[in-house]
Amino acid sequence: MTAPFETAAALAGIAHGFFGREGGVSTGELASLNCGLGSGDDPALITENRRRVAEAVLPGAALAGLYQVHGDRCITVDASSDLSARPEADALATCLPGILLGILTADCVPVLFADREAGVVGAAHAGWKGAIAGVTDATLDAMESLGAQRERIAVAIGPCIGRASYEVDDGFVGRFLSDDAANERFFAAGRAGHAMFDIAAYVAARLAASGVTRIAIGGEDTYADAGRYFSYRRACYKNENSYGRQLSVIGLK
Numbered sequence: 001m002t003a004p005f006e007t008a009a010a011l012a013g014i015a016h017g018f019f020g021r022e023g024g025v026s027t028g029e030l031a032s033l034n035c036g037l038g039s040g041d042d043p044a045l046i047t048e049n050r051r052r053v054a055e056a057v058l059p060g061a062a063l064a065g066l067y068q069v070h071g072d073r074c075i076t077v078d079a080s081s082d083l084s085a086r087p088e089a090d091a092l093a094t095c096l097p098g099i100l101l102g103i104l105t106a107d108c109v110p111v112l113f114a115d116r117e118a119g120v121v122g123a124a125h126a127g128w129k130g131a132i133a134g135v136t137d138a139t140l141d142a143m144e145s146l147g148a149q150r151e152r153i154a155v156a157i158g159p160c161i162g163r164a165s166y167e168v169d170d171g172f173v174g175r176f177l178s179d180d181a182a183n184e185r186f187f188a189a190g191r192a193g194h195a196m197f198d199i200a201a202y203v204a205a206r207l208a209a210s211g212v213t214r215i216a217i218g219g220e221d222t223y224a225d226a227g228r229y230f231s232y233r234r235a236c237y238k239n240e241n242s243y244g245r246q247l248s249v250i251g252l253k
Contacts, residue, residue, distance in 0.1 A: 002056035003033050003049070008156030010216035014114045014121065015058040015100070016250040018158035018218065020228040024049040029240045034230070036104050036245030037065075037086075050102075050247065058100055058251045064092055065102045068125050072133035074142040077101065090135050091124035093142035100251040106232040107161040107222050109203050110248035113139055115148035121250045126203050128172075132179055136203060137210050154214040155207055158248050159229055162221030163188060163198035166233075170194065176202075222246075 003023025007016060024033030026045045033049050034041050054063050064077050067086045074091035077083070077099060092101040093113075101123040103110045109131065113122035122139040124130075140150055168187075173195050176183040186202045187195040204215050222229035235243035 003052045005053075005056055006158070006218065008112070008158075008216045008218065010154040010156050010214050011112060011114050011250070013116060014250060015061075015253055016112050016114070016156070017053070017057045018110060018112075018156075018248045019053055019246050020159065021230050021244055021246060022228060024052060026244065029235070029242060030244045033246070034244035035102075035247040036106070039244055040242045041244070053102075053247050053249060054100055057249055058098075058253065061098050061100045061251050063100045063102050063249070064094070065104070066090065066092065066125070068104060070127045070129040072130055072135040072138050074122070074124070074135070074138040076142050076146065090126075090130045091122065091139040091142070093120065093122040093139060093146060095120045095146045095252070097252040100249040102247050102249045104245040104247055105158075105160065105222075106230045106235075106243050106245045109160040109199055110158040111136060111139070111203060112156045112158065112248060112250040113143060114154055114250065115143060115152045116154075117152055118147045118149065119252055120146045120148040121252055123248065123250050126199075128197075128199060131199065131203050131206065132176065134206070136206050140210055140212070150211040151213060153212055154216075155212050156216045156218070157200050157203055158218050159220035159222050159246070160200055161223045161231065161233060162200070162219075163196050165221055165223035166197045166199060167194050168197045172197070
């Protein structure tokens with residue numbers, strides 16, 4: 001059995017998928033396609049869920065993952081890489097076929113990249129800290145080191161927390177305005193002392209400013225759709241003991 005997933009037209013012809021929480025074997029608060037190794041779930045169930053993801057997108061492929069730390073480091077996966085190592089980083093890039101690059105999210109932004117002509121793909125986990133630090137820029141740089149050309153790279157932004165659900169305080173807003181006053185456009189008015197942040201739009205704008213010309217945004221709100229997606233913020237609001245993570249993957253056939 002495999003799990004349902006979404007694809008982006010911008011990445012047509014490239015093996016990829018944005019998965020949600022449906023189609024797996026985990027139970028309870030973590031039901032059902034929880035792929036997060038740090039979630040406290042039964043490791044055997046997580047292994048089966050991750051197998052289902054790989055089989056759905058690129059049967060027989062090895063899955064490369066990370067110990068994500070909300071930073072800006074991108075790892076290049078080559079023939080010498082230990083795919084079980086899970087290095088501390090938040091992005092991956094490769095030109096090797098038969099490997100799926102996997103990014104875990106639960107409100108943060110999953111970003112998938114591809115240069116079809118060069119045969120280079122990338123994947124990034126962009127929480128707000130990694131996004132403002134430049135994790136997408138680091139991914140583009142790593143892909144270029146493998147032969148990609150920025151003007152050919154297509155990017156898809158997957159399900160993440162939407163602006164209507166992402167309330168932040170004025171201190172948070174200040175960090176982004178200090179970095180670039182133009183970032184004010186990503187915040188909408190909220191209750192006193194707060195604003196609503198459009199992180200997907202911010203990530204897209206960072207990509208565009210870096211020279212990417214084809215960017216697709218899925219638009220799904222992980223917080224608002226409890227039936228289809230895991231959400232860290234929703235789990236905290238409901239005082240749940242843990243939260244699941246969904247997996248987004250991309251690879252070369």
